[in-house]
Amino acid sequence: MAVRLSPAARIELLTALLASFGDRATVNATQLEHHSHSESWHPPAAPDVVVFPTSTDEVAAIVRAAAKHDTPVIAFGAGSSLEGHVNALEGGVSIDFSKMNRVLRVSAEDLDATVEAGVTHRQLNKALANTGTAFWVDPGADATIGGMAATGASGTTTVRYGTMREVVRGLTVVLADGTVIRTGGRARKSSAGYDLTRLFVGSEGTLGVITEVTLRLFGLPEAVSAAVCAFDSMAAAVETVIATIQLGIPVARVELLDEVMIDAVNRYSNLSYALKPTLLFEFHGTSAASVTESVTAVQELTGERGGSDFQWATTLEDRTRLWQARHNTLYAALARRSGGKPWVTDVCVPISRLAECIVETKRDLADTALYAPLVGHAGDGNFHLNIIIDPANPSEYEAVKAFNARLVRRALAAGGTCTGEHGIGMGKKQYLIEEHGEDAVEVMRSLKRALDPHNLMNPGKVV
């Protein structure tokens, strides 16, 4: 796609931004490259300029300056998105949120907090230390809260604590013309008008730029326990998860890794788990007794399905090691193929269809030569393939593309979605239409036109 700015307009815009932002506006080549892509296989596309605002008013000023020159703005958080969300397909201004990283307000009483969009979830949890509360959405990478809101992120604890769609209570958003609005609020619930908050959550920067986020927190559990359990077959592992969810046993995390992923994790994190389909559980409770109750119930379910004895991670240190290993699965997979590039994809299906969907997917993979370890938030029916491709081998790229299409269509046929948590970005636009139908996507386009008539907000993504 073409860069929109003429050389003259580009100089005018750069001059204006440099005048306003000084060394917080840059055309440094390294910065432009860094802001041309995130952690995904999609072709990079550099912005014309990167600006580092420190306030919502500054973001509004950037958006107004860009709009004056009919050039796009792209919000950039931690750069950890997986479907090419930040790539500047038509050039323009990349708005880097790394200097908007203040935790503005924490209320332990109301279990909520307001943060600037550039705060990462680990940074927020550090700020919450000693408040007795925590923010629980955890997508693995240390993404920014703004980016997580924009993509509708979720992660390992969603089975208990929900997704960003459920925990974001309010937003500050800069619209395409630079107007600043506040959506939602601090009340636990509201029926006051259209739910603008949830319209912007998951809109991937295409309807407006999120600058502040009000979030629901949860109290820290009184008791926590985690365990690892291996199974002889993928079906047995998944059926254990299905039974756990259907019985309503309150697990806080239930993650599934296939034997390929376990092998990579063992090597990368110096662990020695059995090379089998494996579940990682975490249990949170208001007391040791309630955790024991959940553990006992799940142990019964694993035993009935031939699961191994639980390997416990009871100390905080052990648990941190366990979840760090889980969060490093992508790096573990990358380490298995030096020079490889990740192509990470995710789908989500109704949990009753999860076993067949994974078993068929692994059968499908066996017919390819792809290296594609599987890891998933099994309690939500959501799983990922961390495919590592050889960038020098175009046939491998084509093979992944074809596999991804089969995977998505298998998920859609099972009543699922083309992406449980990574979003549409550049990568899944065609599947969005297959999932929702042309008429529903046309509704999305009409919303886009209503809020961003000149297509300035992260163009080329979602719709």
Add this chain to the structure above:
Amino acid sequence: MAVRLSPAARIELLTALLASFGDRATVNATQLEHHSHSESWHPPAAPDVVVFPTSTDEVAAIVRAAAKHDTPVIAFGAGSSLEGHVNALEGGVSIDFSKMNRVLRVSAEDLDATVEAGVTHRQLNKALANTGTAFWVDPGADATIGGMAATGASGTTTVRYGTMREVVRGLTVVLADGTVIRTGGRARKSSAGYDLTRLFVGSEGTLGVITEVTLRLFGLPEAVSAAVCAFDSMAAAVETVIATIQLGIPVARVELLDEVMIDAVNRYSNLSYALKPTLLFEFHGTSAASVTESVTAVQELTGERGGSDFQWATTLEDRTRLWQARHNTLYAALARRSGGKPWVTDVCVPISRLAECIVETKRDLADTALYAPLVGHAGDGNFHLNIIIDPANPSEYEAVKAFNARLVRRALAAGGTCTGEHGIGMGKKQYLIEEHGEDAVEVMRSLKRALDPHNLMNPGKVV
């Protein structure tokens, strides 16, 4: 406001609808009157015709016929809304969903169900008997699921199981031009495109007509227990709730009634509760032990704040009686003033501000002559005043209007919302602007224009 149809166009539309729907289209005066209002104080406004469709396709045909004559459509469920949502302000077609009352699909495995919009929540729960699952959103009145989705309803169990915004997974919607779309899906979560589901939830029929709803269910708790506890002061009762929520004790219901409401309930339901601020608790657990744990923790909190001993409702019959009495609070209040009309209002505030907000509100009420019993979903920071006015006394109407304005502004000043669950309808449009600001409401209006350019969908409501 003017009825849009010219006499000639009206005859043409009626002829077309009668030809298609036979006796399922009616201009019977009793039916027109019945569809001119719901359970609220707002001036009634009759539609030109009422139609009883039996399928989404029929709804689409009605919408197309109405659009051809540039006349509005208004969806009508159980008629239990409280802000004049169904009043046909510009005439048009009232679409009555009472014949679209089929439960289309239940999956106990996936804990979800799909229903036609006219199914009521009690009807759904009857259909779920023996599945081990239940649908938990309970607004008191036996509202339809379609109406509950349209208003973003919640209720007594929201503190544990969420609002309609959280449990609706997908919708079938007829758009203003008669196009039928499906939003969302059956996966536990999705990041696929703009969240159309949550845009239509709470849009009060102004963006489209909801015809089918896919809902999240929950497993039935293994153990349930309910209790009543009276306090010497409103502050002590509310502070008990605040402590319960802040400690994360998993209550399933925690309802607050003031002494005025208790008096009305006692008389109406032949009960003998102490005439004091009173909490009704319900506890759900995966075992008797987990319920006992919660009960013990709450009993400690009530004791510390001077609460009475728990009066138990342990049998299903006792609990049904307790919650029936709670659900009949509006009728109980009405029975105290014969010939009175209800003016029910609700606000919701961050829970840390709930005590002061209620205490100030009761002080404010004491300065008026209004009969205004208070009842609330205290665990959510949400409370109602069931004001009963004398329709023959205009000064009372003015007094309520002024009181309502003070109440809403008190809630907004505390960081709350002008309506926790009743919606905007005709009644709270001004407060929507005060709450979100003119710019945010202008965004809502632009969405309305994008989806309903001719203002055919329930005009005069929300924006």
